[in-house]
Amino acid sequence: MDAPVLKAGKAREADDRYRAPALDKGLDILELLSDQPRGLTRGEIVKAMGRSASEIYRMLERLVARDYVSRSAEGDRYALTMKLFLLAHRHPPVRRLVTRALPLMDAFARTALQSSHLVVPDREHAIVVAQATCPGNWEFGIRVGTQIDLLATGSGRTLLAFQDPHLTDDAVAGWQENEARLREFTAMAPELESCRNAGYRIGPSQQIRGVDDISVPILSPEGRAIAVLTCPFIQRLDGKAQPGTEEVLALLREVAEKLSLS
Structure with a gap:
């Protein structure tokens, strides 16, 4: 754990050295409204x-002008627009992965009669970037754009089991x-090791x-x-x-193998 602590300390020093108060205010507003x-x-x-009130007003006006924040018709309420979401999905690696994954996920949903979702790491969290729903009258799914907990979800724990150690260090630094x-x-740690050895994770949902969450990594x-x-x-x-x-596990692993990079 020593290295992540040192990394976090250096990060805080860098934060102090390169402060940009106006940018910090804008980001604070976006995080608050999220x-x-x-x-x-x-x-x-x-x-x-x-x-x-004056500095918040100026920052809000700039965020509205750049379409990151919208103002209600009455002019007294501010909310996030979809611009951040759209920017995230224009990020080429994620966009390419989602483009390749969706047809395979749709085919899986039709055959397995179950829904599925795709998540990517985001420091100490993960983000749902795609979802496919089953064709029946009922389903269980999670919205695209949802931020999920690495420790408290099957997807998150599978990411921790297989992801690059440097990304795990970043997550640990955030904790x-x-x-x-x-x-x-x-x-x-024993659960993550078991997941790595098996090549997948099956366990009761923690929410x-x-x-039962069936999770497989894309490698x-x-x-x-x-x-x-x-x-x-x-x-x-x-x-x-x-x-x-x-x-269902076999079908899901087949999709993951097709999406994995050889």
Whole structure:
């Protein structure tokens, strides 16, 4: 753990050395609004950030002008636009992966009668970048753009099991101020090793009762996870035929192999 601590300390020193207060304010506003689906009034933003009304107003006006933030028709409420989401999906590696993955994920959904989603790492989190839904009358899925926890999801734990150690170090550095998360990460080492040995992970969802997450990595030529494909497996109770867990796992691994880089 010494190296991540040192890395985090150096990062903080660099942060202090290259501060850009105006940029920090703009990013703080974007991060604040990202958790507010209905947006916030200017007064609420000022109160949450502890800054003067005038400097927040100027920053909001620039963010509105650049279309990162929208203002309500009444003029008193601000919310994020889709611009950040669109920029993220224009990032070439992610866009190429999603373009290749979606037809295969759709075919999987039709055969397995289950939904699936694709996640990529984002420091101490992961982001859902694609989803395919099954053709039946019911489904369980997760919205594209959702940020998920590496420690508390099947997709996240599979990423940790297979991803490049440098990316894991970055995630650990982000947890340095949270001892509970560091202990949780350390305690799951045997589970991550088991996942690596098996080449996949199957386990109960940690968010939804009755759902088993089946996760497989999409690998680089070095055998590191560049993404993870997860099927939230739902078992029918009405007696209608559906592929079982092992068959769904085989189908999901076939998709992951096609997407992995040789």
